[in-house]
Amino acid sequence: MAGIFIFSEDSALAKQLLTPALELKASLAQPITAITLSESDAEELAKLGADKVVVLTGGTWAEGFAEAIYSQISKAEGSILLVGGTLRGKHVAAYVAAKLNAGMTTDAKALKIANGKLLATRVLYAGLAVCEEEVALPAVATIRARTFLAPAPAPAAGVVETQSAEADSRITISEVIPTGDKGVDITAATKLVAVGRGFRRKEDLKLAEDLAGVLKAELACTRGIAEDEHWLPIERYIGISGQTVKPELYVAAGLSGQVQHMVGCRESKVIVAINTDERAPIFEAADYGIVGDMYEVLPLLTAALRK
Amino acid sequence: MPKCLVCYKWTLDEQDIKIKPEDLSLDSSRAKGKISDFDRNAVEEAALIVEKEGGAVEVLSYGTAAVKLSLKDVLSRGAEKAHWIADPSAENADAAVTANVLAAAIRKLGPYDLILCGEGSSDLFNQQTAPRLAALLGLPCLSFVQKLTVEGSTVTATRKLEDCQETATVSGPVVISVLSEINKPRIPTLKQVLGAAKKPNEEIKIADLGLKPEDLQPKALRQSVKGFVMQRRNVVYKESSAAENVAKLTASLASEGLC
Numbered sequence: 098m099a100g101i102f103i104f105s106e107d108s109a110l111a112k113q114l115l116t117p118a119l120e121l122k123a124s125l126a127q128p129i130t131a132i133t134l135s136e137s138d139a140e141e142l143a144k145l146g147a148d149k150v151v152v153l154t155g156g157t158w159a160e161g162f163a164e165a166i167y168s169q170i171s172k173a174e175g176s177i178l179l180v181g182g183t184l185r186g187k188h189v190a191a192y193v194a195a196k197l198n199a200g201m202t203t204d205a206k207a208l209k210i211a212n213g214k215l216l217a218t219r220v221l222y223a224g225l226a227v228c229e230e231e232v233a234l235p236a237v238a239t240i241r242a243r244t245f246l247a248p249a250p251a252p253a254a255g256v257v258e259t260q261s262a263e264a265d266s267r268i269t270i271s272e273v274i275p276t277g278d279k280g281v282d283i284t285a286a287t288k289l290v291a292v293g294r295g296f297r298r299k300e301d302l303k304l305a306e307d308l309a310g311v312l313k314a315e316l317a318c319t320r321g322i323a324e325d326e327h328w329l330p331i332e333r334y335i336g337i338s339g340q341t342v343k344p345e346l347y348v349a350a351g352l353s354g355q356v357q358h359m360v361g362c363r364e365s366k367v368i369v370a371i372n373t374d375e376r377a378p379i380f381e382a383a384d385y386g387i388v389g390d391m392y393e394v395l396p397l398l399t400a401a402l403r404k
Numbered sequence: 405m406p407k408c409l410v411c412y413k414w415t416l417d418e419q420d421i422k423i424k425p426e427d428l429s430l431d432s433s434r435a436k437g438k439i440s441d442f443d444r445n446a447v448e449e450a451a452l453i454v455e456k457e458g459g460a461v462e463v464l465s466y467g468t469a470a471v472k473l474s475l476k477d478v479l480s481r482g483a484e485k486a487h488w489i490a491d492p493s494a495e496n497a498d499a500a501v502t503a504n505v506l507a508a509a510i511r512k513l514g515p516y517d518l519i520l521c522g523e524g525s526s527d528l529f530n531q532q533t534a535p536r537l538a539a540l541l542g543l544p545c546l547s548f549v550q551k552l553t554v555e556g557s558t559v560t561a562t563r564k565l566e567d568c569q570e571t572a573t574v575s576g577p578v579v580i581s582v583l584s585e586i587n588k589p590r591i592p593t594l595k596q597v598l599g600a601a602k603k604p605n606e607e608i609k610i611a612d613l614g615l616k617p618e619d620l621q622p623k624a625l626r627q628s629v630k631g632f633v634m635q636r637r638n639v640v641y642k643e644s645s646a647a648e649n650v651a652k653l654t655a656s657l658a659s660e661g662l663c
């Protein structure tokens with residue numbers, strides 16, 4: 098069994114995957130093959146430490162390449178596949194894992210080799226608990242964006258080859274509508290004001306926007322605000338199925354602080370909570386809190402900070 | 405008229421799981437069971453499709469002996485028949501074992517036109533079952549579906565991804581995973597609850613599925629499970645005057661260098 102493979106249809110994430118791949122290479126002494134669908138990413142992946150880059154051509158729908166990615170790995174009898182943990186990536190990874198009859202760890206935070214197995218740190222119960230998952234080789238792991246930084250260029254660049262692949266033709270993609278506000282990357286914000294179901298109307302989000310304005314913060318939210326109410330784009334919701342952020346300041350207004358949400362922001366430096374319910378779990382997760390009606394508190398806070 | 409099968413998981417309600425402060429181990433002695441949240445959306449979606457298009461909804465679950473506790477609930481949500489596999493192997497099953505067992509049961513029970521799952525379970529949230537089932541059964545897979553339409557054998561799904569919405573069409577049979585926003589699961593009426601008791605449920609013995617021992621051997625094993633505790637200051641201002649609380653908070657933020 099030989100070979101560490103990485104795949105992500107997301108250019109930035111593909112590069113980040115090389116960091117854990119290089120660490121695993123140091124323990125396993127196996128070459129790294131990066132599989133990509135993008136000709137333009139290939140060169141860069143080869144520079145950053147991939148010994149070989151395979152560009153698969155023959156389609157644009159990443160999920161449709163799952164079978165082709167599987168055959169790359171099974172041909173080489175690869176031992177590890179790291180996949181960028183986007184939703185598309187998770188689909189591909191689980192498909193390949195099933196074909197390999199391999200174990201797979203979802204959203205791994207740290208990876209190492211121990212006793213000839215892949216040991217990954219991950220969360221359970223949406224973040225209530227953390228555990229180490231020991232996966233026998235061949236092993237598959239998905240890794241979310243920004244879990245690792247991209248590595249520095251390697252001393253020697255790897256080789257690039259292009260192969261045509263047969264994409265899944267059973268599924269036809271008829272329409273792709275980009276969503277969300279391009280350009281705003283809330284994971285890069287140093288301050289966030291997060292809103293929850295305590296807001297009664299979309300217009301009321303103005304109170305949070307005003308606070309965000311004086312703090313120079315971005316708006317974030319809970320799943321319900323984005324997925325059910327559609328008041329904010331889904332890129333702005335934080336949690337196990339949303340974004341993970343680590344800002345300097347996270348102000349949580351009118352959100353209860355359920356673990357599924359908090360797992361996405363609990364590494365923030367300072368967490369501030371504003372909630373009417375003294376027993377809301379958010380207060381346990383907060384550094385500072387105000388028990389009170391945010392409809393009264395937010396304008397006062399905005400005014401106080403403006404001074 | 406689609407024949408639908410919904411795979412669901414009976415999980416512990418994480419809200420009732422407590423972290424023991426002594427050793428950070430998890431205390432689930434008070435945790436009740438529930439049908440995993442997004443699997444309820446999958447059952448609801450199948451029920452809605454069948455209300456419109458005709459057909460039938462069956463459900464399938466693999467779990468420990470506790471899975472039997474789910475039957476009444478799941479049958480009151482629109483399913484006509486429940487198939488269940490209760491086996492101690494489920495205790496440590498990983499996504500590979502789960503998919504092996506479910507796929508073997510589907511081969512035995514099927515064929516089905518639509519096989520539905522929730523996006524991920526509320527305990528492990530591995531998000532693997534639907535694509536794994538598709539791989540094992542040789543079927544196409546539509547994951548992370550926010551809207552689903554079935555017309556004859558044509559299935560059209562809107563998938564919601566991080567940066568786009570994508571419309572995909574496939575001619576069934578197909579495996580689908582649904583997002584929570586696809587619908588609002590019904591709260592069963594008294595009549596539906598009473599009706600559930602009369603609906604059939606059938607046990608499948610794991611030994612009858614023709615699985616090899618290695619198919620039941622988890623490849624991913626969870627170790628050293630520890631509750632996550634946050635170290636926070638937990639300073640809460642709760643004077644009756646909002647202005648006073650705000651003044652104190654602003655002073656705190658200033659001391660942290662945040663304003």
Ligand SMILES: Cc1cc2nc3c(=O)[nH]c(=O)nc-3n(C[C@H](O)[C@H](O)[C@H](O)COP(=O)(O)OP(=O)(O)OC[C@H]3O[C@@H](n4cnc5c(N)ncnc54)[C@H](O)[C@@H]3O)c2cc1C
Pocket residue numbers: 223292293294295296318319320321322334335336337338339350351352353354355356357358371372373374377389390391392441442524525526529
């Ligand atoms: C598998 C799974 C995955 C999930 N993933 C995510 C995820 O990624 N992200 C996520 O956010 N959620 C997720 N959820 C949902 C999560 O469990 C919670 O339901 C959700 O985070 C709660 O949102 P909320 O805090 O906005 O609403 P609520 O829990 O309803 O809280 C509203 C809060 O507002 C307070 N409030 C009301 N009025 C006022 C007022 N005037 N002033 C001040 N406070 C007020 C209330 O006291 C309450 O605490 C997931 C759930 C499941 C089952």
